[in-house]
Amino acid sequence: MTPPYKAVLFDLDGTLADTAPDLAAALNRMRLERGMDALPLAQLRPMASHGARGLIQVGFERSPDDPEYPVLRDEFLRNYANSICVHTRLFPGVGEILEHLGSRALPWGIVTNKVSNLTLQLLANLPMPGVPACVVSGDTTARPKPSPDPLLHAATLLELPASDCIYIGDDLRDMQAAHAAGMDAAAAAYGYCGHREPRRWGARYVLDEPLEFLQLGLV
Numbered sequence: 616m617t618p619p620y621k622a623v624l625f626d627l628d629g630t631l632a633d634t635a636p637d638l639a640a641a642l643n644r645m646r647l648e649r650g651m652d653a654l655p656l657a658q659l660r661p662m663a664s665h666g667a668r669g670l671i672q673v674g675f676e677r678s679p680d681d682p683e684y685p686v687l688r689d690e691f692l693r694n695y696a697n698s699i700c701v702h703t704r705l706f707p708g709v710g711e712i713l714e715h716l717g718s719r720a721l722p723w724g725i726v727t728n729k730v731s732n733l734t735l736q737l738l739a740n741l742p743m744p745g746v747p748a749c750v751v752s753g754d755t756t757a758r759p760k761p762s763p764d765p766l767l768h769a770a771t772l773l774e775l776p777a778s779d780c781i782y783i784g785d786d787l788r789d790m791q792a793a794h795a796a797g798m799d800a801a802a803a804a805y806g807y808c809g810h811r812e813p814r815r816w817g818a819r820y821v822l823d824e825p826l827e828f829l830q831l832g833l834v
C-alpha cells in the first residue's frame with residue numbers, strides 16, 4: 616500500500632483510452648436512422664464509462680428494465696463493434712506512462728467492465744507501446760466492478776498481492792472496487808467524470824492529466 620507500486624492496472628474507457636467519440640458515433644447513427652438529431656459529444660461523453668447502458672439512457676431515455684432496452688442494446692453493440700476504433704486513441708500522456716513501465720520491466724494490465732469480445736477487438740486495433748500483462752473484462756469474473764473480483768483476478772494473473780498494485784479509473788465504482796480489493800486507487804479526473812466529483816471518491820491520488828501519474832513518482 617505504499618509506493619513504488621510493482622504493477623499498474625488501468626480502467627479502459629475514460630482512463631487508458633478516449634473511446635467516447637466512437638461510442639457516441641455508434642449511438643448517433645441509431646438516432647439518425649430514427650430521424651432524431653445527433654447529440655453533441657459533450658453530452659454523451661460523461662456517460663461513456665457506463666457503456667451501452669449509459670449511452671442508451673441518455674440517447675433514448677431507456678433504462679435496462681425497459682422492455683425495448685435489449686433490442687436497443689444489441690443494435691448499439693453491433694454498431695459499436697463495426698466501428699470500434701475509428702476515432703479512439705490513448706489519452707495524451709498514457710503512451711509515455713506505458714513506455715516508462717516497459718523501460719522498468721513493470722507489468723501493467725487492463726481491468727474494464729467492457730465485455731471481453733469488445734475489449735479484445737478494441738485492443739487489437741488500438742496502437743500502444745507494449746502489451747498488457749493481463750486483460751480482465753466485465754464478463755471475465757462472475758461479478759464486475761464495483762466488486763473487487765476483477766481486480767483480485769488481475770493481481771492473481773500478475774502473481775502479485777493486490778496491495779502491490781495501483782488501479783487508475785475514472786468512475787466511483789473503480790475506486791470502490793480497488794478499496795474492496797485492498798488496492799490503492801488513483802482517480803482519472805481527466806476521464807468521463809462529467810459533473811461528478813472525483814476528489815470526493817476517497818482515491819489516494821487524483822490525476823488531472825495522465826502524466827501526473829509519473830510526476831508523482833509512484834512507479
Ligand SMILES: O=C(O)COP(=O)(O)O
Pocket residue numbers: 626627628629663664665666667726727728729730753
Ligand atoms: O463499457 C463499460 O461498461 C465501461 O468500461 P470501463 O470499465 O473500461 O470504464
